Amino acid sequence: MSTSVPDGNVAAAARSSSTTPLLRLDDVHAEVAGQPVLRGVSLDVAEGEFVAVLGHNGAGKSTLLRTVLGLVPVRGGRISLAGEDITRTATPQVVRKGVSLVPQQRGYFENLSVADNLTFGARAEGRIGLDEIYELFPILRDRRAQLVGTMSGGQRQMVAISIALMSSPRLLLLDEPSVGLQPNLVARVMEVATQVNTEYGITVVLVEQNIEKVLQVAGRVVVINQGLVQMDAPVAEVTADRIWQLL
Ligand SMILES: Nc1ncnc2c1ncn2[C@@H]1O[C@H](COP(=O)(O)OP(=O)(O)OP(=O)(O)O)[C@@H](O)[C@H]1O
């Protein structure tokens, strides 16, 4: 994707063009409420990668993730999953093909118990079940009968992440999962994202504000600005200062 790869990122460009990426966005345009939000986003995510997406408020990060899921219609360009065109595929089918989103807000059912929330998104043949979730977040086992609406913000976020994992996705999209959480929970969320990436081989795209945390966990950093990819580089080639300059 030469249009989205900045100077000095030739290696990443060569790598992504040599094999079929798990996720490919090619010049994707999308509108929200009649206004253009994505203005030609091109981005490749290889299987097994951990990519962080940064950008100003309103830059289009959530829209980007929602567009992949089919929640925002594509006005131009193409989205493919493992080489298959999913540009106009309905959300339930995209989920069935292995894409899961933890939305920026309320990715759970407040009036259901923890256990019911988890089994709602479960896949019988999936590698991730209740045992694996309760191992990742032991508190959810203790609270499994509690209504999610009565839990703390941090516990709710654990439920939201767990619901997304219960479908045993190939690609997990996380939209600012650590916003509003206390530091130890932010660290736990980052650990879990890393764990599912390394232990389960799930490809992760994480939208996140915390640059320092991003540089610790991600393999590649993408900066979105006004609906375009402004930077796309391996973590080893960027510094927090350089990202700050773009934000
Ligand atoms: N439901 C909506 N109605 C109208 N405009 C919207 C709606 N949702 C998003 N937008 C607009 O679309 C643009 C992109 O929003 P988006 O939520 O993708 O940004 P973001 O990068 O995720 O921001 P944040 O960091 O604040 O979450 C913004 O200008 C926003 O105001």
Ligand SMILES: [Mg+2]
């Ligand atoms: Mg957002």
